[in-house]
Amino acid sequence: MPTPRQISVTVNGTVYESTVEPRLTLADFLRHELALPGTHVGCEHGVCGACTVLWNGRAVRSCIMLAVQTDGTEITTVEGLSKDGELNAIQQAFVEEHGLQCGFCTPGFLMTITEMLDRNPDPSDEEIYDYLGGQICRCTGYQSILAAVRNAIEKKKAAS
Amino acid sequence: MKPAPFEYCAPEVLTEAVEVLEQNEGDAKVLSGGQSLMPLLNMRLARPEVLVDLARIPELDYVREDHGALVIGAMTRQRTVELDPMVREKHPLVYEATINVAHPQNRNQGTFGGSVAHADPSAEYPALAVALGAQFKAVGPDGERTIDAEDFFVTYLTTDLEGAEILTEVRIPALPDGAAWAFTEVARRHGDYALAGATSYFTLGADGKCATARIVVFGVGGTPVRASKAEQAMIGEAPSAALFASVGKAVLDDVEEPQSDVHASAAQRRAIAGVMTERGLADAARRAGIAI
Numbered sequence: 384m385p386t387p388r389q390i391s392v393t394v395n396g397t398v399y400e401s402t403v404e405p406r407l408t409l410a411d412f413l414r415h416e417l418a419l420p421g422t423h424v425g426c427e428h429g430v431c432g433a434c435t436v437l438w439n440g441r442a443v444r445s446c447i448m449l450a451v452q453t454d455g456t457e458i459t460t461v462e463g464l465s466k467d468g469e470l471n472a473i474q475q476a477f478v479e480e481h482g483l484q485c486g487f488c489t490p491g492f493l494m495t496i497t498e499m500l501d502r503n504p505d506p507s508d509e510e511i512y513d514y515l516g517g518q519i520c521r522c523t524g525y526q527s528i529l530a531a532v533r534n535a536i537e538k539k540k541a542a543s
Numbered sequence: 544m545k546p547a548p549f550e551y552c553a554p555e556v557l558t559e560a561v562e563v564l565e566q567n568e569g570d571a572k573v574l575s576g577g578q579s580l581m582p583l584l585n586m587r588l589a590r591p592e593v594l595v596d597l598a599r600i601p602e603l604d605y606v607r608e609d610h611g612a613l614v615i616g617a618m619t620r621q622r623t624v625e626l627d628p629m630v631r632e633k634h635p636l637v638y639e640a641t642i643n644v645a646h647p648q649n650r651n652q653g654t655f656g657g658s659v660a661h662a663d664p665s666a667e668y669p670a671l672a673v674a675l676g677a678q679f680k681a682v683g684p685d686g687e688r689t690i691d692a693e694d695f696f697v698t699y700l701t702t703d704l705e706g707a708e709i710l711t712e713v714r715i716p717a718l719p720d721g722a723a724w725a726f727t728e729v730a731r732r733h734g735d736y737a738l739a740g741a742t743s744y745f746t747l748g749a750d751g752k753c754a755t756a757r758i759v760v761f762g763v764g765g766t767p768v769r770a771s772k773a774e775q776a777m778i779g780e781a782p783s784a785a786l787f788a789s790v791g792k793a794v795l796d797d798v799e800e801p802q803s804d805v806h807a808s809a810a811q812r813r814a815i816a817g818v819m820t821e822r823g824l825a826d827a828a829r830r831a832g833i834a835i
Contacts, residue, residue: 385550385551388548388551404548405548405550405551405594406545406548427544427585429578429581429649434646438652441622442647444578444649444652447581447582447652449577451596452596452598461635500602511648514646514647516732517649
């Protein structure tokens with residue numbers, strides 16, 4: 384048996400001290416060890432984007448990252464987006480624009496859009512396509528997701 | 544779809560990482576950004592006994608200029624290269640290659656050194672390195688050595704690195720002054736591995752004719768392929784649509800039989816490499832304001 388590793392990770396602002404097997408992926412760590420099932424596991428090889436979380440503010444695939452790699456770093460999952468039960472601007476925009484149907488891919492989209500708007504509150508269409516190109520949705524046909532992004536941009540502008 | 548068990552270590556100094564590789568020669572694998580290795584582990588196509596994570600070695604993460612060359616630490620995230628204003632301004636071909644690497648979400652985690660050391664023949668950075676004549680610095684049990692890009696890539700997923708050697712730095716010369724440059728590829732979807740692609744640059748002499756030309760095609764063999772015959776076909780000629788078309792055809796003479804797979808046949812890959820070369824040269828001319 385490989386030696387388990389002690390890790391300390393901040394997830395959605397809470398520090399977790401855990402002992403994990405080296406082969407445990409970050410996605411499985413979040414879901415099974417921390418009981419945060421909002422991060423969805425789709426393809427498990429970094430292609431579909433459903434498992435996207437923020438790692439020190441950057442959107443990454445948690446299915447192709449090991450929990451041990453995150454020792455001493457900060458993770459934000461979809462559970463960390465709403466405050467006091469209120470949806471944030473991006474989540475609210477998804478509701479208003481019908482940016483989801485089955486919702487399986489949605490956590491990944493939300494995290495990717497979070498990084499994009501943190502980096503640039505007013506991204507060009509090209510930038511939006513580049514970011515969304517890394518997320519797969521099989522329901523919406525993407526147009527309503529694009530509408531949700533534009534809605535979220537307006538909401539954030541109005542709030543600032 | 545879960546990795547087989549392995550031991551994990553994340554040394555903070557490079558020599559310790561080399562020692563671990565040496566002690567476990569053949570059974571240990573270096574983990575950098577994991578964007579290629581982790582899928583292989585998840586699918587159990589790779590089953591190393593030990594993973595050596597280089598992310599805790601701080602001196603492998605930097606982007607800087609040295610005498611005009613771009614010098615990148617092996618563990619620098621691809622996204623860091625992409626977002627560095629100096630890279631975009633002074634090393635535009637490096638920037639252009641970078642934005643063709645997978646998606647932002649992968650570039651946030653994937654490293655420059657990891658991509659070149661993985662040596663996928665469809666990947667962008669190996670082709671870029673060969674085109675610009677990059678040099679690779681590696682540290683192993685016998686110390687440090689420098690490897691030229693054309694010697695570094697041996698065949699599919701295989702480099703000149705020895706089992707206990709670690710790639711530490713890539714040094715990429717700047718384009719010649721006034722060079723017209725291009726990076727073009729065809730992938731089934733943007734962000735996928737390329738079926739095939741081409742990267743090139745050329746300069747014009749005072750007579751308006753091509754003085755230097757460099758053409759590298761990728762996805763059409765075990766390594767990036769320097770298209771020397773096609774380069775020769777450009778020298779001394781004035782840039783024109785007809786020249787670029789004939790150079791695109793000449794590339795086919797430089798390409799041996801590529802692999803056929805579920806994504807594209809060998810013939811299709813060759814054809815794409817030729818067309819990408821032709822279109823890339825036209826792009827390069829347009830961007831540099833050269834009338835053709």
